[in-house]
Amino acid sequence: AQSVSQHNHHVILSEAASLELGCNYSYGGTVNLFWYVQYPGQHLQLLLKYFSGDPLVKGIKGFEAEFIKSKFSFNLRKPSVQWSDTAEYFCAVNPSGTYKYIFGTGTRLKVLA
Amino acid sequence: EPEVTQTPSHQVTQMGQEVILRCVPISNHLYFYWYRQILGQKVEFLVSFYNNEISEKSEIFDDQFSVERPDGSNFTLKIRSTKLEDSAMYFCASSGGAGPSTDTQYFGPGTRLTVL
Numbered sequence: 001a002q003s004v005s006q007h008n009h010h011v012i013l014s015e016a017a018s019l020e021l022g023c024n025y026s027y028g029g030t031v032n033l034f035w036y037v038q039y040p041g042q043h044l045q046l047l048l049k050y051f052s053g054d055p056l057v058k059g060i061k062g063f064e065a066e067f068i069k070s071k072f073s074f075n076l077r078k079p080s081v082q083w084s085d086t087a088e089y090f091c092a093v094n095p096s097g098t099y100k101y102i103f104g105t106g107t108r109l110k111v112l113a
Numbered sequence: 114e115p116e117v118t119q120t121p122s123h124q125v126t127q128m129g130q131e132v133i134l135r136c137v138p139i140s141n142h143l144y145f146y147w148y149r150q151i152l153g154q155k156v157e158f159l160v161s162f163y164n165n166e167i168s169e170k171s172e173i174f175d176d177q178f179s180v181e182r183p184d185g186s187n188f189t190l191k192i193r194s195t196k197l198e199d200s201a202m203y204f205c206a207s208s209g210g211a212g213p214s215t216d217t218q219y220f221g222p223g224t225r226l227t228v229l
Contacts, residue, residue: 032214034217036220042222043116043117043204043220043221043222043223044204044220045220046217046219049217090156092156094214095214096213096214097213097214098169098213098214099144099146099158099161099168099169099213099214100158100161100169100171101148101156101158101218102158103148103155103156103157104155105154105155106155
């Protein structure tokens, strides 16, 4: 079955620390890939997306993600986190030719000031 | 920036009652979706809708569920006879594009449905 795994469920970092959140998916075909962020009390917002081209994609607020096809991974990174990055982060995969997004379980990030 | 909106933010209903969850997609979008998230679980796809037809649905979307675009701005999800296990956050989303996998889905804030 198609699935998305986010192995880190809770991450606590101090400000200025580097962040990497893992995302792996199980699907053999072409995919579109997304990271969404949900700040406390707010709705899911698009952080970045990959459809094709350069596998290193840059998003808003200094986030980037790298698609490694051979590893079925799309890890999210930020070199220096801020307190305002405290949120829940969701990886989502859209198998090509379908409308559905398949979500991971989410990672709750807490950044300590 | 245009946003997807949903009403109500929280709906409480008795088991067996019908509920209608409402969404206003982004105005120039043509593809509409519903997802749900049971507390502590993943966000799950329910259905996609285009040109007044369901274009894709999951196994969760059984005969208890229906969707409709009653006018030019609203998109609704109806649950005919609610069960306790329908308690969840329901997210509406919309996208532009020209078919599946051609554009990004933008999500609303969700409606929390509580079935007693």
